[in-house]
Amino acid sequence: MKVEAWLFTGTALFFAVTTAVYAAFSPEPAGTAALAVSFLMTSLIAAFLWRQHRRGGGRPEDRKSGEVRDAGGRREFFPAGTYVPVTAAAGSALIGLGVVQGLWLCLIGFGVLLPGVLGFAFRTLDHPQ
Template sequence: MKAESYLFGGVAVFFLTTGVGYGWWSGREPAGTAALTVAFIMSSLICFLFAHNYQRRGTRPEDNDGGKIADRAGPVDFFPARSPYPVLTATGASVAALGIVYGLWLFILGFGVLAAGVGGLTFQYVHRGE
């Protein structure tokens, strides 16, 4: 995480310098200055997250030059074989997007199908560990 922290720190410094330069050069034009300020804040936040994780957890196996693939091996999470909910979620999102164009009634219908799909994905295997 140390290398990623340095990478996003460099991106944050770049956005800071370009934001200050753009704000001075453009006569404090608000839209571009705001966009560069937000980009600086977001990259600084990611840099802080990576630096904080590095301080808490230390180095990872992939940070070691002599590391092997087996050092990172571990249990893989559960993946379901079949599920109808991704198709239901995609259908609901598509119908909701069409509802934005064609009318509120279609959006509400699509949002209901989308909510059912997301709820199904979320709670499909809620009792798996019992």
């Protein structure tokens, strides 16, 4: 998590500097507010990742000598013939198009997205580790 934490910390610092410069040179408050919210969101994610790193310690990916077999615990697995990721992606795309094209397409998108979300939520992980 350390690499991800540094990445989001750098992004948050970028948004902080950009917000300050934009606020100083632009009379428009909407852009300043949008940049400030972006800074707060990335700061929240960075704080979460730093907390997880402190709490869980380093992962094998964080070490130079880390091996794949060092990663213990439960691994997520989707069988090759699963429909869940494709259904969720298609439903999300239809919802996005529905926002632009009309309510009817958005409702169809929710109908397509629902089985995908339920598949993600209630899948069984009975495969051998």
